[in-house]
Structure formats: structure tokens, C-alpha cells
Amino acid sequence: MARGQATTLFRVCSSKENVFRVRVLLSNRYFHSMRKLDECVSEENQFSTPFNVSKREFSTTLIDLVRFRYHSENTKFAEYDIVKGRTLSSLVENGGSVDDINAYESNIVDAMEENGTSFVDSVDDDRIGNGIDGSDEGSIYVSTSSESECDNDEVDSNDIVRFQQLSASDPVELYRELKNAEKGANLKRSDWDTLREVFHLFSNSGWAVNQALAIYIGKSFFPTAASKFRGFFFKQCPTDVAKYLVSLGPAEGAVKFLFPIFVEFCLEEFPDEIKRFQSMIASADLTKPHTWFPFARAMKRKIIYHCGPTNSGKTYNALQRFMEAKKGIYCSPLRLLAMEVFDKVNALGVYCSLHTGQEKKHVPFSNHIACTVEMVSTEEMYDVAVIDEIQMMSDPCRGYAWTRALLGLTADEIHLCGDPSVLSIVRKICSETGDELHEQQYERFKPLVVEAKTLLGDLRNVRSGDCVVAFSRREIFEVKLAIEKHTNHRCCVIYGALPPETRRKQANLFNDQDNEFDVLVASDAVGMGLNLNIRRVVFYTLSKYNGDKIVPVPASQVKQIAGRAGRRGSIYPDGLTTTLQLDDLDYLIECLKLPFEDVQKVGLFPFYEQIELFAGQLPNITFRKLLEKFGENCRLDGSYFLCRHDHIKKVANMLEKVQGLSLEDRFNFCFAPVNIRDPKAMYHLLRFASSFSQNVAVSIAMGMPKGSARNDAELLDLETKHQVLSMYLWLSNQFEKEVFPYAKKAEIMASDIADLLGQSLTKACWKPESRQAGKPKAQQKGDGYERPRSLIKSYDKEGDVLWNLKAMKCFVLFVYSECHQISFLYCRKKQEKTTLPKQSEKVAT
């Protein structure tokens, strides 16, 4: 190889015997390809999708040529090491010039041109053994280790020349050579073992799997292809190639040497698989989602991002623009919030319709619509659109609906309301769509104050206007029971499984000052959409079950919930927040202090048409499998992730036995709002789908309960019944009305059950039951939060609350303002049993 053409690479690896092997890697003029390849390898773990490799990066003929072995203690070699013991990639990364590389290379080539002997001769004979020892591994060893270590290393100069040729050979030619070989290699047993190891490494190489995708060898097919390639190689490989591979050993270099040959093998042996996979990949392409909405792309939209914490007036301002517009759409994260806006806007004299999955209320002459974000039409034109809680774009399950609304809405002006977590990604999206982005920053109307005293583990310390937040239905009822038993407060209840109508009624009951219901016990469902007169948000716990295990509540959610205290316009404009247990306080403060996390990716999910296209490639698999395959093979840009669809797969699985559903029907049924953990609800969905598939009118087939619930089982039954009716209504809006002829009846029943639920909740005084047989195990200490040990602490002799007031002589209040400034307010406590500090007692330091 001419010196000027050659580029040298050093790889320094340590072996078991503390002997360093310096591999001199020579690449040909495709050095730049190699550099790319190096980058590609180093970034391997960062691949968000296997398709980030845009080119056939394997088009390089970089090959290990010579290996040296030496002891690091060898002073002569150490010198050599200092000068030359840098990897080529370090030369490149550190901005090494081509001259550096050439100099680097020339040293090695010089050494080789001296036939190895003179080079080796320059090293202390006593410590070198045989120097270039003609090993059959095809390596030149400059070794200071004992001679015995080099016994197997027999390489003669012919081998070196041949290895050089192999290193630079064209993989196509090499493959031809292998293919035309009349017999395989004649190797020692140990060499075959090494070869096997090499192929084992190749089959398990993540790099090779990713690179193979570039020629449409899929991940699932790769092991088969690699195994066939191994069979082919073992049968056909000439001795010199095998020896060369043995000399490289089970290392990255060997994988890279093999890969181009593997490519040629695959292209010739598996054309059908490649073609099939290619079409499949093309049909699962979710890249460039902004191009999916040509109408929106044909417009120059003005996007206004109302960016700030809770209770800062973002939605208020956006809604002002919505109401002023000739034609507007408000996109809500919840049915409940869509209803609120629908009522509010109509009350202010702006005709507005309502469109959610379950209901379509058309108000005559209305040009405005309040809808849930999933129901947004991307075809209808609007003057002003409002997308509320835009940070939900990053929601693992529902994020795709916000992404679709942002990318696809055909409105001249789009107002986004939310925290700053998706601001940078919205900027990026707007630069891709060509929309004009305006940012409006907001501050909280009044800072949120953290009460450092907490409730000291005692629910008797709740006060009027408190909202106690728990993260499970069971806890909510436990808390309600305890408060009502041990205090004079009455509790309203809000949690996700309740119908929106019931939640609203509970909220109104709590907001109304002329009744005894002055405490709210709620789940995280309280975090969004309801304007409540909350004085103080008390976290009963700060850990929750995430469907898999108990985890700390994410900081963003803690902020969102705590922010419900002290809303502008409510009777408690100064918001307080605290925890039940002192142990949880630090985490609360930490969450509130944390800046909003900058989200890197937002959700996407394919439209039915995309799934249909994909299904065309895999005609004979079940819908569930199809979704799985889509998930495995879809291509996404770096700013997007595929939304989780486990619940869809569960429903798909259940509906597999239902014959006669078209793919589209299946797709729609899988999106029905069903609680997959509720077997009764699942049963009804199965029944609905079966009737539908037989083209039989789908019946409700569910009796009305006689009255409100008398125990928790009856309450659960009411919840389930309402969910089933809600599902019926949802389906009736998805499919032809004739197939779901009882929608009106279902609506009336649902409304009656919502009333019964409301009545049941006001008198609920029973121990909660669990819908699930097994309750999630409490988390170990140190791995989150312990569940509070007791709800009501025992009284001491005088009947006083067991506060350790001595230890509580002084306590601290942290005033948290969501611009992340914390000031400390001290309040000196005397021995008097003051329950809470008054605002006037706080002294700012």
C-alpha cells in the first residue's frame, strides 16, 4: 500500500495478561467513511430509531492489518506508545490534521518496511521473545512477554502481504471469491473455536443489527440471516480469509470486516425478504408528521404560546381571543373542561357547541365549538383555536392528540396554553411548519406558600377550604371516612372514575359556602379543569401506583395540583400547600423548586389509514400483532415518540375472537374508552363488538340501579355502569346510529346514574373496596415514600393533639413563587396550641 494513500489507526486494548495489544488499523482512501463509521458506532446507543443511519455506512474497507503486543513497562515501547499510542479517532476528534495521521501512519509503515525485524531488533532482545514471530494468527507481535505466550502466533511475511490485500479488498470481490471457493478452510481446532466466537459476536452485535437495517434486513430477520451467513462462511471460506479473521479475533474489527461480505450475501440470498421489509418500513413511516396536514401547511398560521405556571391567567386570555373571533374552537384535555367552557361561553352570550367523544350538543347559530382534543377536526377552518394544557403533547398515552391538533388545525391564530416544558419543541415544530410563533410569558397571580408545619400526620388538622389529595380511590375514601368521623367537616369527593357531571356537582358543592361540605378529598383529577375555592392543597402522600409499581409523583404533576390552591377570583386568593406527613415535605418543596423540565419528544400515533397501509404488508396476522409490528418497525423523527398503546393492544386481544369486524372497525373499537382493569366493562365492550359484527342492533342490556349506593360495592357498580353507558355513547358517535339505536336511552340512564353517584358520595361512610384483587405492594423505605402509618393520631391524656411543640418552637414557612424564588418566613411558635400561623404572623427575612 502506498504510504501516501494509507491512513493508520491505532486501537489500544488490554488483554487478560495485562499485555497491551496495539492494533494498527490501516484504512484505504475511504478514511472519511471510516470516520463516519466510527461516529456511527459511538452513537449506537443513542439511536432513537434504527433508521437514523441514512447511508450504507459499511461501505468502507477498513481492516486490521497488524497487531503488536507489548508490555507497558517496556521503556522503549513506552516511548513508541507516547508518540503513536493514540487512536485515530482521538486524532480526528482532537482535530488532528491529515499530517498528524500521515506521520502516524508513516511510523507504522516504516516499521513494516523494515520487515519487522529491524523494528523488532530495536527492542531489547531479552524481553521480546521472537519479535515478529510468524504467528498463524496473522499478527506481528512485538512482545516483551515470555516466548511461550507467542507460541501460537505464527505469521510469515506472505501472510502479512495477503492480510494487507484482504484488508483492502472489495467486499463484492471477496464475496465472489468465497462463493466460488471449492473447499472451505483448513484450520486448527482452536482457530475454528475462535472463528465461532467471531460469528457469535457478529450475530449479537447491536452495531451490525442497526447497520443491516440500512439494507432492509429487519431486526427479527437478522439472526436468521447471520446464521445462514455463518453456515455459508464456514463452508466456503478460503484458509487465508479464515486465518485473517482468526487473527482479528472476536473483536469489533472482525465484525466490521465481515459486515460488507454479509451485505453482499444478503442482497443475493434474501431479495424477497429485503423487498418485503422495505415495503413494510415504507408503510410504517411516521417521519415528517407536519407533512400529513396539507391544508394546515398551505396556511401561514400565527401561534401564540401562553407560557406560565398554573393560575397565571393563560387560559383566561386565550379564551378572550376565542370569544372575540368570528369562528373559534377550544380544544380541552378533559370532557369536564370542555363542558365548563361550553357553559361559560354560552352564558356570556357567545353561541358555542359541544363536541366530545360521548356527546354532540349543537347550539343553533353557533360558530364556536368546545371539544375534547381528540375530536378536533383538521379540515374545518377557524379564525381562532385554543389548545389547552399543551404540555400534554408529551403525555406517554394521549400526547398524539395534542401533536395532531398543533400540526393539523386549520386556524389563522392558534393559542397554546401550558407550562414551558414543551416550548422548545413547539419552537422546533413551528420552524418546520413555517408558522409564526409568539411567546407570552406569565407569572402566577399570587405566590404559593408552602406550610412547613404540615398536618403532622393527623387528619384532624384539616381545615375548612382544604383539598386533601390522594392517589388512589381507596385512599380517597379512607381519608373521607377519617375526616368525617373525627372532625366536624364534611367532604366532597373528586376522582377520575366519576362522570364529569358528578365531578362538577361535587366541585359546586365544595365551592358553595352555604353548606357543611367544606373539605375536598380528590385524586390528581383535581389538577386540571376545575375552578375550585381551595385554600390549601394537602398531599396525603406523594407517591402513587403507576400501573406497575409505586413511584414518587412527578414534580410537574405536584406543581399542577398544588397550583389549584388560591385561584384568582376564588374566596381564597392566597394559596397554601403542604403535606400530611412531615417526611413528605422535603419532596414537596423540591418539586415546587424544580424548574419545568424541557421535553425532548412529543407523542405520535398513526392514523387508521397508516395502519391500513401497513396491514397490507402483513395480511395474515392479528390486529394486536399488527400493532406490535407497527411499533417495532415504525420510523420516527428525533422529536417524536410513538404513544403507548398497551390498553389498545389489550382490547385488540380481547376482540380477536370476534369474527367479521373489518380492520377499521377493530381500530375504532380499540379506542373506545374502557377501563381495561374492569372485567365487567370489558365484557360489555366484547358484547357490543359481537353484536356490531353480526350487524345486530347493539343493546344496552343493563338494568338501572334502584337507588344510590349503600356500600362501596354498589358504588363501584354505579361507576362501572356509567362507564359502560359512556362507552355505548362513544361508540354510537363512531359508528352508524342505526347499529346503536339506544343512544338517547343511554344518555338518560347515564345522567341518572351520575345523579345517583353524587347522592351516594355525599352519604358515603363505608370502607372502600378494591376493584383489583391484589393491591400494589407498598414501597420500601428509601425507594419513594412510605404510606402514612395512621390517619388519626391518638390523643394524650388531656385530649390534646400529640404535637411535639418543644421541637416545633420554631418552624419555617417557605414561600414559593413559581418563578423559583424562595424566601423564608419564620414564625416563632410559643407553647400555645396555635393550629396554624396567621398570614400576619409571617415575617419575611
Ligand SMILES: Nc1ncnc2c1ncn2[C@@H]1O[C@H](COP(=O)(O)OP(=O)(O)OP(=O)(O)O)[C@@H](O)[C@H]1O
Ligand atoms: N384578567 C382576568 N380577569 C379576571 N379573572 C381572571 C383574569 N385572568 C385570570 N382570571 C381568573 O383567574 C383564574 C385562573 O386563570 P386561568 O385559568 O386562566 O389560569 P391558567 O394559567 O390557565 O391556570 P391553569 O393552567 O391552572 O388552568 C380563573 O378563575 C380566571 O377566571
